[in-house]
Amino acid sequence: MRYSKAFIPTMRHVPKEATMASHVLLIRSGSVRMLSKGIYSYLPLGWRAVENVARVVREEMDRTGAQEILMPFVQPASIWQESGRWDGFGPELLRFKNREGADYAIGPTHEEVVTDLVRREIRSYKQLGFNLYQIQTKYRDEPRPRAGILRGREFIMKDAYSFDADAEAAQRSYEGMVVAYARIMTRLGLEFRAVQADTGAIGGDLSHEFQVTTPSGEDVLVLCDKCSYAVNVEMAPAYGDGWTCTPGEAQGGTSSEVHTPGAHTVEEVSSFLGVTAQDILKTVVLHDGDHHHAALVRGDRELNLLKTARLLGVREVFLAGDEDVRRLTGADVGFAGPCGLEKKVESIIADREVEGMAGFVCGANRTDHHLKDVHLGDIGADVRFADLRKVTDGDGCPRCGGPIHTEKGIEGGQTFYLGTIYSEKMDATFLDSGGKSRAVEMGCYGIGITRLVAAAIEQHHDENGIVWPIEVAPYQVHVLQLGAGEQAAAEAERIHDELEREGLDVLLDDRKERPGVKFFDADLLGIPVRIVVGEKGLKQGALEVKTRDGSISESIPPSDVVGRAAGIVSDLRDEALRSAGERAGSILKETGLQK
């Protein structure tokens, strides 16, 4: 490809709407442009990267025997009503009516469609044991899209669905996908961890997230330093089986109110009253859509909303709004306490650790006032104790007791073992070898194709631009033709043409630009191998061949340049494949799926 003919609108300025590295660089490199909130066009460079991720995903999915299909993204409400998700999915499902007034949705995922497709054809266990996947645009009406294509409303996803006759075969299908995902992530050059995950709206009881580890990630991973325990913080239990605590003094009656003007935060209360955060009881007012609840945690802890929702038996809980807090507690936000709150809320729940607290400080439900020397007996209501707090660095591993630490991650893919939850609801059944009717055992497996492009940049960039991993890079080799001399132009063309004949994707910067401009753009675009063809080098009989990550920088004769560049590319690919094989060999142990 000749740069002079390419549509690569690079930008010098940092676009003001972008804060994350991948977002900034995708825009600056002319890879994507926003049409509307969370909705992006892919320009040639960005689209090539997307296609490359898709290519690797296809290769690895096909390798497992999965078959590619394409399903509709416009889906009738009827199948969603069958599965119960028309009401269950929430506002992220974009719904609309067609001209006849019938309800439809734009597919955020395809369990319903694929289950419907398969149930019409499956009669016997002999037909089962297959996996269907597609690569397609999805739409989820996210409440808060951000960070460009990392968390968009419209995005491209690979979703696969396995269909088996029994749980054992389904388990093997699941493991096959976990292995494939490890190969995919590794080939794409991504550092990742597979963690146990919540199954959320999709359902099922076994799930792993493939988290691309980066400090800019949205998810928090809890990882054991000693064993292979790895879990999303949403799921992480704070207390192992052996955990106990000595119940605190239940006797109340010693509490007294203290004036704490302006002390809204635990930190402020702690320094105002000269107590530690552990001596403070934090009261969080929640609502679950129907009712309000109060949750109690130690002052230095954070509430885990997912564990809280599970305890309450609801799908989701949210923080109550400021207005609700004022109405229920009778005080400004920051002064809520459990005493006297039992009549205002549906229930009071507390983290297990709170059971050991005594003589603590808590809000007085009166603006600018707290209570001190409070005991559990003062709450005057039944409090349910459970594992509610968020796990943090320094907590113990629930499996081996070793120390755990947390890391941030971007969820690049997730695998779910669904069992029969969809097949039962939607009547996808078959006759087993004994002639009995059974529901199909299903699994579903997603990879955010466009998100992985952004994640790759989050992990691979420097202050000058992108540093593409070889399998994602829109081009593998970037030939910089410097100067206006005919000799350099002819030589650059020759190198470009020969590299293309080798089957490589090559970008030839033949623009009438000064060298500095070309170098800066080359750094920004991040193509892995760079060849500089200038009059100076030709005179000296040595051209510069460099990798974008700086690991290789050589001056070699023009006649050897093509062979050397092609060699570097194939070495990089071989290395990616080799590590993919290695990681795939250990992933089942790593995830605990095999001993």
Added chain:
RNA sequence: CGGGGUGUAGCUCAGCCUGGUAGAGUGCGAGCUUUGGGAGCUCGAUGUCGCAGGUUCGAAUCCUGUCGCCCCGACCA
């Protein structure tokens, strides 16, 4: 949804408080010089000041509404 911010040239932003002919840098076009890390000089083109109302002799500026975008949202309880 709540809170905060922002919208002026392709891009980044100034001007707004205190109303009076629309600005800078960068980019873009032409010319000369320059040519291995975002060149210099000269000349030039570019705006429904997000949109809709209102106040005013007069609105980018003040008022009302609306739309878009960005950031934050137990860690304050």
